[in-house]
Amino acid sequence: MKKILLSLGLLAGLQLSASAQMTLGDIPYWRPYDQRGVNVFETKKEDTLGFDGIKVRLGGSFAQQFQGLEHSNTVTKNLGAGETSPNKLIKIGKGFNLATANLNLDVQLADGIRLNLISYLSSRHHNETWVKGGYLQIDKLGFLHNALADKVMENVTLRVGHMEINYGDAHFRRTDNAQALQNPFVGNYIMDAFTTEIGAEAVFQKNGFLALGGITGGELQGGLTSPDDRAPSFYGKAGYDGYLNELLRVRLTGSVYTTNSSVRNTLYGGDRAGSRYYLIMENEAATPNAQFTSGRFNPGLTDNITALVVNPFIKFGGLEFFGNFERATGKAAAETRDRTWNQIGTDLIYRFGPKENIYIGGRYNKVSGKLATVNTSANIKRTAFSAGWFVTRNILAKAEYVNQEYNNFPTSSIYNGGKFNGVMLEGAISF
Numbered sequence: 144m145k146k147i148l149l150s151l152g153l154l155a156g157l158q159l160s161a162s163a164q165m166t167l168g169d170i171p172y173w174r175p176y177d178q179r180g181v182n183v184f185e186t187k188k189e190d191t192l193g194f195d196g197i198k199v200r201l202g203g204s205f206a207q208q209f210q211g212l213e214h215s216n217t218v219t220k221n222l223g224a225g226e227t228s229p230n231k232l233i234k235i236g237k238g239f240n241l242a243t244a245n246l247n248l249d250v251q252l253a254d255g256i257r258l259n260l261i262s263y264l265s266s267r268h269h270n271e272t273w274v275k276g277g278y279l280q281i282d283k284l285g286f287l288h289n290a291l292a293d294k295v296m297e298n299v300t301l302r303v304g305h306m307e308i309n310y311g312d313a314h315f316r317r318t319d320n321a322q323a324l325q326n327p328f329v330g331n332y333i334m335d336a337f338t339t340e341i342g343a344e345a346v347f348q349k350n351g352f353l354a355l356g357g358i359t360g361g362e363l364q365g366g367l368t369s370p371d372d373r374a375p376s377f378y379g380k381a382g383y384d385g386y387l388n389e390l391l392r393v394r395l396t397g398s399v400y401t402t403n404s405s406v407r408n409t410l411y412g413g414d415r416a417g418s419r420y421y422l423i424m425e426n427e428a429a430t431p432n433a434q435f436t437s438g439r440f441n442p443g444l445t446d447n448i449t450a451l452v453v454n455p456f457i458k459f460g461g462l463e464f465f466g467n468f469e470r471a472t473g474k475a476a477a478e479t480r481d482r483t484w485n486q487i488g489t490d491l492i493y494r495f496g497p498k499e500n501i502y503i504g505g506r507y508n509k510v511s512g513k514l515a516t517v518n519t520s521a522n523i524k525r526t527a528f529s530a531g532w533f534v535t536r537n538i539l540a541k542a543e544y545v546n547q548e549y550n551n552f553p554t555s556s557i558y559n560g561g562k563f564n565g566v567m568l569e570g571a572i573s574f
Contacts, residue, residue: 163197163250167574170200170251172282172300176573178500178536180325182458184315184384184394185346185353188282188298194254202247202574204321208240208329209568212545214423217560230557233427240421241267241431243321245275255283255296259306263320267417268435275320275416276339278304303343309355310378310400310410311336312454313467313488320416323571327492327502328529329543330419330567332467333440333510334486336452338413340376341365351385353396361402363409372446372476376402384456394456401449408448411471412441423563424549438547438563440523442484443515448473461494475515484512500533514553521551521558537574543567 171192174180218230244264251257260277263269281301284292307314314337318326331337342359360366361376382396400410420438421431429437450471457464467488474481492504506529511522524547531541549561 163199166198166200167202168200170198170249170257172255172257172280173200173249176202176204176247176322177324178498178533178539182456182463183325184312185309185348185355186280186282186300188300188348190255190282194251197253198251200247200249200251202249204245204247204323204571204573205242206244206318206321206323206569206571207242208419209238210240210421210565211237212420212423212563212565212567214563215561216424216549216557217554218557220560227427229426230555230559231427232557233422233425233429235422240419241265243267243416245319245321246272247322254285256281259304261319263416266320266415267421267431268415270432276305276307278302278306298347298349300346300348301343302346305339305341306344307337307339308342308357308359308378308400309344309346309380309398310450311380311398311452311467311469312394312396312456312465313452316465316490318419319414321571322573323569324533324537324539324573327490327504327531327541328506328527329541329569330438330527330545331414332486332488333438333508333523333525333547334411334442334469334471334484335414335418335439336410336450336469338363338409340413342376344378351383353380353382353384355380361405362407363413363415366406369406372404372406374402374404376400376405376408382454390460392456392458395454397451397453399449399451403447405446405448408445408473410448410450411444412436419567419569420545420563424558424561426557440510442471442482442510442512443475444471444473444482444484446474446476446478447481461499463490463492463494465490465492478515482513482515484510486510498533498536500536502529502531504529504531517553519551519553521549523558524548524550537572539569539571541569541571543569 219232246262248260257280261275317331340359344357346355378400380398384394417435423437425434452469455466469486472483494502506527508525527545529543546564549558552558
C-alpha cells in the first residue's frame, strides 16, 4: 500500500511540476484496456485526438476467480491409505483464488510519443508490487523537423524499452495478470508464448498490410555475466488485417522468433504473474506462489530456440474464429540435440446482444513434442467452453468449463495418466 500511495504521490507531483493533465479518458495511439480493446491488435496510425499538452492516464485492472476444479493421475489413484509419493497430487477443493490487480500508466509526453508502464500490484507469483515493464512508443518524429521523417512515420510505429514482445497474435488475447477483458476464456494457451525483453521494434502498416521487425537482448532480464552464452533475439511478423465488406473482417499473420544462445530464454516461461488454475497437477509440497504455472507446459527450450506461428482471425458479424498454429524447435543448455514442440489452438466465439456484450465460445488446444528428460513424445489436450457478459464496457463476468488430459508421459512423471476438469468463474474490471 505504501508503494501505491508513493506512486500516486509522484504522479500528483508530476502534474504540478510539469503542468501535466491527469485523465481517465483516451489518448492517441493507444489500445484501450476495456471492451473496446477486444480484437484490437497493433495500435493504429490514425490520430483523432491531437496533442494539447502532456497527459497522464491512470488506469487499472482487477480480477477475481472462483475455482471448482479436480485433478487426478496414475500414482495418486494407485496409492493406498497413508501411502505417499513425490508424484502424489495435492488435495484441493472449491474456493476463491487470490485477487489480482494491475496499475496501468500511460503518459502522452509529446505529439506522437507515449510512455507505457504497467505494474502488478497483486499477483500469484509475487507478494510485492513490481513492474511488468515499460516502453516508449513513437508514432511521430516532429522534434526532428524533417519532412522525410514525417512522411515515413505516417506508416511506421517504433517501440523501445523493456516490453511485451510482439511475437504472434495470441498475446493480444491472453490474460495478463489482472488484465482479463480481452480473453474470452479464463485460462491462456497451454504453451503460453509471452515474455518481456529489452529491445526495440518497428511496425509498418499501410492499407491493411503490416510488417514488423524487432531485436532484443534475448532474455527476461538484462545481464552482463556469461557473455559467451548470450546472443540477441530477433523476431518478425507480416500479415494483413482488413474488412472485405461491412460484416467480414479477415486477419492473417505469420511470426518468427529466434535466438542462437541464451542463459535462460523464456519465450514460453516469461509470465511471472502466474496461471489461473491454482495448484492443478501439483504435488503435496506445492504452494500457489512457488508453483505458479500450474496447468501450463513449458517445453524448456531455454538455450537456443526458433519459433514460428501462424494466426488466422476471421470475424463475420458476431461470429469469430482465431487460430494459433505454432512450432518451436530448440534445446536447453545441457542437451545435445534440438527438440520440437507443436501447438494447435482454435477459438470459436459468437458475440451477440447490444454492442456484442454477451458471448459464448469453445476452444481446442493441443501441444505435442519430445520431452527433455526421456527420449519419448507426449501430448497435452485441452477443451474449454466459455460464456461471458460485459455488464459495462469496463466490467466482465465469465464462466469456463475446462478439461485437460496428459498423454504418454513416463511413469516417473506426475503427469502420467493426468487430467483435470471443472468450472472456473471470473469477474474482471479494467479501465
